[in-house]
Amino acid sequence: MSRIGRLPVEIPGGVQVDVKGVNVRVKGPKGELQRAFSPAIEIKMDGSILNITRKSDDAAERALHGTTRAVLANMIHGVSKGFEVILEVEGVGYRAEMDGKKLSLFVGYSHPVKMDAPAGVSFEVDTKTRQIKVMGFDKELVGQIAANVRSVRPPEPYHGKGIRYQGERIRRKAGKAGKGAK
Numbered sequence: 001m002s003r004i005g006r007l008p009v010e011i012p013g014g015v016q017v018d019v020k021g022v023n024v025r026v027k028g029p030k031g032e033l034q035r036a037f038s039p040a041i042e043i044k045m046d047g048s049i050l051n052i053t054r055k056s057d058d059a060a061e062r063a064l065h066g067t068t069r070a071v072l073a074n075m076i077h078g079v080s081k082g083f084e085v086i087l088e089v090e091g092v093g094y095r096a097e098m099d100g101k102k103l104s105l106f107v108g109y110s111h112p113v114k115m116d117a118p119a120g121v122s123f124e125v126d127t128k129t130r131q132i133k134v135m136g137f138d139k140e141l142v143g144q145i146a147a148n149v150r151s152v153r154p155p156e157p158y159h160g161k162g163i164r165y166q167g168e169r170i171r172r173k174a175g176k177a178g179k180g181a182k
Helices: 059-080 139-150
Strands: 016-020 023-027 032-036 041-046 049-054 083-090 095-099 102-106 113-115 121-126 131-136 162-165
Touching (some): 032 059, 083 139, 139 162
């Protein structure tokens, strides 16, 4: 049995979960999420606890068991507390600003790169620490938008300039070593 999959998912107060067969709808103070899961996995609600079980011990169903439980737990956590990813802007002259609801990135191009936040996601910029916060209630969407922001100027290995996740370590390269040798 999956160690993750057999753990029950507790539903906090203020969150409504509606299970109809393979379709699960979660509604909370931050927003509403809906998802269809595999029919091989059974989702049962007992009061304020969700139990996830699988019908057989097939390898594909074993793989889905823990994943289904983790996705459900993330949906419930997202609509109750939300998720955030912090990005750091590193480099001389590199900065990020908010232009209304758009994120403007000044990262070494001839023009600022402007990015819109999709519904359910918001940006917050701290100009002193040069950090960008990507916040929302859908973990998958928040992670994808953060990856899109990082892909505008990923960190380079020689000087470490670029946009990186908070706490991300960049493997540095030495650069040219043979300047004076003949």
